[in-house]
Every structure is written in C-alpha cells, then in structure tokens.
Amino acid sequence: MxxxxxxxxxxxxxxxxxxxxxxxxxxxxxxxxxxxxxxxxxxxxxxxxxxxxxxxxxxxxxxxxxxxxxxxxxxxxxxxxxxxxxxxxxxxxxxxxxxxxxxxxxxxxxxxxxxxxxxxxxxxxxxxxxxxxxxxxxxxxxxxxxxxxxxxxxxxxxxxxxxxxxxxxxxxxxxxxxxxxxxxxxxxxxxxxxxxxxxQDVGFQGVPATAEQIEGMFEHLEQALVEIGFLDPAQPKRLMPRLRRLLARTGLEAEEVNILRGIAKHILLHERRENGSR
Incomplete structure (x- = not known):
C-alpha cells in the first residue's frame, strides 16, 4: 500500500x-x-x-x-x-x-x-x-x-x-x-x-498445507482407491497424476488435507469391515 x-x-x-x-x-x-x-x-x-x-x-x-x-x-x-x-x-x-x-x-x-x-x-x-x-x-x-x-x-x-x-x-x-x-x-x-x-482479509483463509501433508494425503487416497477397486495398481494409468493436477489448482489448506485423509480413512475402515464379515 x-x-x-x-x-x-x-x-x-x-x-x-x-x-x-x-x-x-x-x-x-x-x-x-x-x-x-x-x-x-x-x-x-x-x-x-x-x-x-x-x-x-x-x-x-x-x-x-x-x-x-x-x-x-x-x-x-x-x-x-x-x-x-x-x-x-x-x-x-x-x-x-x-x-x-x-x-x-x-x-x-x-x-x-x-x-x-x-x-x-x-x-x-x-x-x-x-x-x-x-x-x-x-x-x-x-x-x-x-x-x-x-x-x-x-x-x-x-x-x-x-x-x-x-x-x-x-x-x-x-x-x-x-x-x-x-x-x-x-x-x-x-x-x-x-x-x-x-x-485483503476478505473471507476465511486457512493455513496452507505443507508439501509433506499433501504427499501423505495422496498416499492415503491412493490406498483407499485401491481398496475400493477404483484404482488398479497394476494398471494405474494417469489417475493419480490427474488427481494431483486437479487438487493443485485448489491451493489446499491443512484442514482440507485433513478432511480428505479422514474420508480416505473411513473408506479403508469400511472396506476392511466389509471384507472381514465375508
């Protein structure tokens, strides 16, 4: 100014x-x-x-x-x-x-x-x-x-x-x-x-996510997608790079990364419970 x-x-x-x-x-x-x-x-x-x-x-x-x-x-x-x-x-x-x-x-x-x-x-x-x-x-x-x-x-x-x-x-x-x-x-x-x-200071702006937080989130998401059969690890094609590109455009905040990891966690828990009951 x-x-x-x-x-x-x-x-x-x-x-x-x-x-x-x-x-x-x-x-x-x-x-x-x-x-x-x-x-x-x-x-x-x-x-x-x-x-x-x-x-x-x-x-x-x-x-x-x-x-x-x-x-x-x-x-x-x-x-x-x-x-x-x-x-x-x-x-x-x-x-x-x-x-x-x-x-x-x-x-x-x-x-x-x-x-x-x-x-x-x-x-x-x-x-x-x-x-x-x-x-x-x-x-x-x-x-x-x-x-x-x-x-x-x-x-x-x-x-x-x-x-x-x-x-x-x-x-x-x-x-x-x-x-x-x-x-x-x-x-x-x-x-x-x-x-x-x-x-400046218009609307809420959270703490930006670190590179380590984002990388951990992608690892967690990848596990969840494999678990539900959406991602075939033998033929992954370009799914994860495209997801990275999509989320890179959002300017991820730490809390948003935690939300996505929470979703991935519950997907894995649900799938493991389902598989254990069979």
Whole structure:
C-alpha cells in the first residue's frame, strides 16, 4: 500500500500533506445537470467504497436540476454511509468552475462524434490519468453527463480524452452511479494494483498445507482407491497424476488435507469391515 495513503475515511480528517500526495485525492468527478437526487447519493457511495471523495472538490455538480440536491432525502438515503462525501460535494453554475485547476479532463460518453478528443478505453484513459497524477500539482477530472441526454458537444470538445464503458450493444444503459463506480474501481486498481487493502482479509483463509501433508494425503487416497477397486495398481494409468493436477489448482489448506485423509480413512475402515464379515 502507498505509505502516503490515508488509511480510512472513518478515522477522522486525513493529514493534509499525505492527502495532497495521494493520487486518488486529486481525482475529481464532475456531474453535469444531474436529474435524479438518488443518483447523486449513489455516486457519493460509489466514490467512498473506492477510497475517493477524500478531498475537497472530489465531487462537483454542475447545475443539478434540484438546487438542494445535497439535502434531498433520496440523495441522503442512497449515500448510505457516504454522507460525508455527499455533504462535501461542491455545486457550481458552469463547467468552467468545475474544471478549474484540472490538468487532465476525461469525458464519459458513448455517443459517436465526428470531432472531439482522442478516444481511449477506460483502463487506458485511467492509466494516463494516474501517470499524470504522479506530479503533486496534477488533477484529473472525469465528467459525466445528464442521465437522459449525456454530455453536450461543447463540453466533450474541450476535454483531453473521451472514453466509454463497453457494454451490451443491445442494452448499453448504465446508471450514472454504475458508470462512476466502474471508473472509480479502475482508478483504485491502477493506483494500488493487486495489493489494494480492500482485497485483503476478505473471507476465511486457512493455513496452507505443507508439501509433506499433501504427499501423505495422496498416499492415503491412493490406498483407499485401491481398496475400493477404483484404482488398479497394476494398471494405474494417469489417475493419480490427474488427481494431483486437479487438487493443485485448489491451493489446499491443512484442514482440507485433513478432511480428505479422514474420508480416505473411513473408506479403508469400511472396506476392511466389509471384507472381514465375508
């Protein structure tokens, strides 16, 4: 994890110097003429789940249809714990104010246009943004249009890049907050990679089995398979190598090895009892 990364939105205001060095704090999400208050709340939640929305002007609304959108009950309900991000959103009257200070501007639009900025896939656009954000004075802005009409040409044409999220061509209708969530995820992935703290400690993970434990398990399994006649030791073919290959893909844990040995043990006990009663 980047040592300058503020560890938690919930742990109080992050150190301002560390925040300034943290690339994601210099990502700005701009919503133009948003119609539905619930979408604004959902966007705040999407940003917070990806570690964005930490800094002032992380979320900027340009002329939302509801001027009191930040206090709208639907927006507050949909923020669902991201009330701080919602409350710190900035409302402006013009796109110039929203983009002030941005060094890279990325328009989100699927509509084909004859003219406009270079079109890149989302991951490529994010890669350019993150590369630029290595400079502490840089700021990247991602601009999203109205839910029904999208971004007007005059805003798209002034952006550095344009991207869109490839989807089912027969139903390419992403909700605004879904589009924001996907771009925020790509940003987080680009900054943290596979070591993002959100990917750690998710679900139960047991103690990995040792090579000795696994080898003992295979010996036990082989005895059990021979005992029930499933494996002919005179003509074993490739059964045991295939079982090894199958189980190698699972990343066996010590407890799982014990379970398999327990199964083999009871197979052997059952067969020996059956043979002894005959």
């Amino acid at each position: 980047n040592p300058d990364t503020p560890t938690s939105l919930a742990s109080g205001p992050p150190d301002s110097a560390a925040l300034a060095r943290y690339p994601l704090s210099r990502c700005r999400f701009v919503l133009v003429e948003t119609s539905h208050p619930g979408n604004v709340g959902s966007v705040a939640r999407a940003l917070k789940t990806m570690g964005l929305g930490l800094a002032p002007r992380s979320l900027v609304l340009v002329s939302p249809r509801d001027p009191d959108v930040l206090r709208h009950p639907e927006a507050v309900a949909m923020a669902s714990g991201a009330d701080d991000v919602l409350a710190s959103a900035c409302l402006v009257d013009h796109i110039d104010e929203a983009l002030a200070g941005a060094t890279l501007t990325v328009a989100l639009s699927a509509r084909p246009r004859e003219f406009g900025p270079v079109r890149l896939a989302p991951r490529e656009a994010v890669a350019q943004a993150v590369a630029q954000l290595q400079a502490p004075e840089a700021c990247a802005a991602f601009i999203f249009g109205n839910e029904r009409t999208g971004l007007p040409n005059e805003i798209v044409e002034r952006c550095s890049l344009i991207t869109h999220i490839p989807a089912n061509p027969d139903y390419a209708s992403l909700n605004l907050s879904q589009a924001v969530q996907l771009m925020a995820y790509e940003l987080r992935l680009a900054v943290h990679g596979a070591t993002a703290p959100a990917t």
